[in-house]
Amino acid sequence: MSVFDELRGQDAVAAQLRRAAAGEGMTHAWLFTGPPGSGRSNAAKAFAAALNCEQPDPALRGCGECHACRTIVGETHPDVQHVRTDKVTIAIDEARELVATAGNHPSSGRWRIIIVEDADRMAERTTNVLLKAIEEPTARTVWMLCAPSPADVLVTIRSRCRSVALRLPSAEDVAELLVRRDGVEPALAASAARLAQSHVGIARRLARDAGARERRLETVRFPLGLKGITSAVLMAERLMSIAGDEADSSNTERDAAERQALLSSLGLEDGAPIPPALRGQLKRLEEDQKRRAKRSITDSLDRTLTDLISFYRDVLLLQVGTGESLVNEELRSELEGFAAAGTPETTLARIDAINLTRRRLVTSNVAPLLALEGMAAGLV
Numbered sequence: 001m002s003v004f005d006e007l008r009g010q011d012a013v014a015a016q017l018r019r020a021a022a023g024e025g026m027t028h029a030w031l032f033t034g035p036p037g038s039g040r041s042n043a044a045k046a047f048a049a050a051l052n053c054e055q056p057d058p059a060l061r062g063c064g065e066c067h068a069c070r071t072i073v074g075e076t077h078p079d080v081q082h083v084r085t086d087k088v089t090i091a092i093d094e095a096r097e098l099v100a101t102a103g104n105h106p107s108s109g110r111w112r113i114i115i116v117e118d119a120d121r122m123a124e125r126t127t128n129v130l131l132k133a134i135e136e137p138t139a140r141t142v143w144m145l146c147a148p149s150p151a152d153v154l155v156t157i158r159s160r161c162r163s164v165a166l167r168l169p170s171a172e173d174v175a176e177l178l179v180r181r182d183g184v185e186p187a188l189a190a191s192a193a194r195l196a197q198s199h200v201g202i203a204r205r206l207a208r209d210a211g212a213r214e215r216r217l218e219t220v221r222f223p224l225g226l227k228g229i230t231s232a233v234l235m236a237e238r239l240m241s242i243a244g245d246e247a248d249s250s251n252t253e254r255d256a257a258e259r260q261a262l263l264s265s266l267g268l269e270d271g272a273p274i275p276p277a278l279r280g281q282l283k284r285l286e287e288d289q290k291r292r293a294k295r296s297i298t299d300s301l302d303r304t305l306t307d308l309i310s311f312y313r314d315v316l317l318l319q320v321g322t323g324e325s326l327v328n329e330e331l332r333s334e335l336e337g338f339a340a341a342g343t344p345e346t347t348l349a350r351i352d353a354i355n356l357t358r359r360r361l362v363t364s365n366v367a368p369l370l371a372l373e374g375m376a377a378g379l380v
Contacts, residue, residue, distance in 0.1 A: 003046040003062045003069055006039075008177045008200075009169025013043055016164060021050035022058035027162045028137040031119075031153060032146045034166030037199025040146040041084075041117045043166060048072050048080050051142065052109035068109055079106040084117040085295075095122065095129040102133045102141045112141045119145035120152035127154045134160050168198040178207055197310065197327060202303065215242050219304055220311045220328050224338065226380050236372035243304050243368075247296035258285060298361055301368060305358050309351055315339045316347045353378045 004014040020026045030047070032040040049072040050062030063069055071077040081101060083090070098114055106112040116122075122130075134143050134157060143161070150158050169177075174193035177200065178184040184192070184207045195216060196203035205212050219242060222235045262285055263270055266278050274282055310327040317324050318339035326332060339347075357375040360366050 001064045003049040003064045003073060005064070006042055006177070006181070007046060008039075008173035010039065010043065010166055013164055013166055014046075017043065017047045017050060018059075018062065021047065021053070021061045025162070028141065029134050029143040029161040030145070030164055031150065031158050031161035032144060032164045032166065033149050033152075035148060035168055037196070037201060037203075038166040038168050039200060040166055041115065042200075043164065044115045044117075044144040044146055045073060045075075045082075048111075048113045048115060048142075048144065051111050051113065052077065052079065052106075077109065079109040079111065080113045080115065082115050082117065085121055090116075090118060090122045090126060092123075092126045092129060095126045099129060099133045102143070103138055105138070106140050110140065112138075113144060114141070115144045115146070117146045119157075120147040124154060127157055131156055169200070171198050174198050174200055174203050178203060182207065184208075194325075194327060194329070195310075197306075212246070215245065216307050217330075218242065219307045220331065221334075222308065223311055223379060224334055226376070228380060229377055232376035232380050233373055236369060236376040239301070239304055239308075239372050239376075240369050243297055243300035246300040246303070297368065301361055301372075302358055305354050309354050311335070312347050312351045312354070315342070316344055316351070319344045319347060350379050 004018065007014050016025075030044070032044050034040050046062065049064070049069040052068045052072060053061035053063055054066040054068050055061045055063050064073070068077060072080050075082050081098070083094070083098060085094075098116070102112070102114060104112060119127075130143075131154075137143065145153060145157070145161060147153050150163065153161075171190070171193040174196070175186070175189040178189035178192065179186050182204060188207055189203075192203045192207035192213075195213075196206055206216065219239065222239070225231055226235060259282075260270060262281065263272075266281070268274065268278070311331075314326040314328050314331075314335050315338055317326065318336055319342070326335065328335065353375055357371050360371050361368060
């Protein structure tokens with residue numbers, strides 16, 4: 001099975017990357033862009049596997065079966081470095097380490113490859129650290145940057161990269177992937193793909209976690225109970241709680257495992273006194289986990305607000321009578337009643353209010369609960 005088989009609904013991208021892996025149009029820097037859930041990092045990983053594939057025939061590279069393909073897809077290949085951050089931004093020191101790594105020759109493959117999955121989370125001065133390495137790369141080094149859109153990367157960087165533009169796959173493609181790759185029951189896979197609006201990662205979480213499906217349903221039903229300021233404040237508090245539950249569900253177990261791994265590496269038992277000389281290492285871990293928790297809350301809030309937008313998106317479709325399928329088909333009768341009581345102009349204003357809150361949560365230091373309360377009041 002080819003590594004490109006995972007890129008469901010991205011036939012044009014897969015063809016472009018296959019040609020490059022075979023030597024047609026190959027270059028030293030690539031920029032993978034596309035909306036969340038489109039599979040930017042998966043496309044970069046598949047391309048990296050094809051570039052270092054052990055098949056002698058260039059047309060067959062990316063076989064998915066050789067040792068290089070398996071280890072790159074499994075993220076254990078020594079010549080392929082994956083850079084992702086659980087923090088709000090990638091630190092400048094991390095960028096300097098990448099530049100130092102980029103100067104090394106590959107140890108076993110054809111190329112040394114650096115995949116930066118969160119290129120949009122680098123400040124300008126951090127990105128400038130990478131500029132010279134991308135302008136004047138070593139002969140066998142390939143940079144692969146991933147970001148939601150070209151505008152999220154400095155023009156000096158994107159002008160030196162070849163663009164790979166992905167789109168969201170269809171819900172049918174996502175459902176087929178869940179069935180084939182994750183063994184999800186077809187009806188559940190189809191429902192999860194529709195509710196996730198074709199976001200592969202979210203669809204997988206919804207298919208595997210009944211609690212996530214229940215929290216999502218609670219979120220999209222909130223507008224039905226908005227009757228005044230009091231209900232708006234209560235809605236904001238509950239949205240914050242739902243986002244916190246989502247973040248905790250993904251972080252608690254991971255934090256505990258990281259702490260246990262650090263203690264074991266230091267030769268300590270869990271619960272044993274920490275010697276003063278070792279407390280600094282534990283403190284650094286706790287600080288990293290706090291930064292990750294902050295990003296997790298922001299990301300969870302963004303996903304929650306995206307689910308909320310899907311309610312008003314369905315309402316708008318019903319109001320203008322496009323005949324397109326609804327995301328929240330299970331709520332059709334309630335959506336129809338809500339749509340009949342309003343106008344398309346009002347619905348668009350509510351969608352704009354939610355999107356404005358999403359931007360504020362990411363780009364400013366506004367208190368999340370305060371932002372949610374202001375948004376909820378505007379939805380009444």
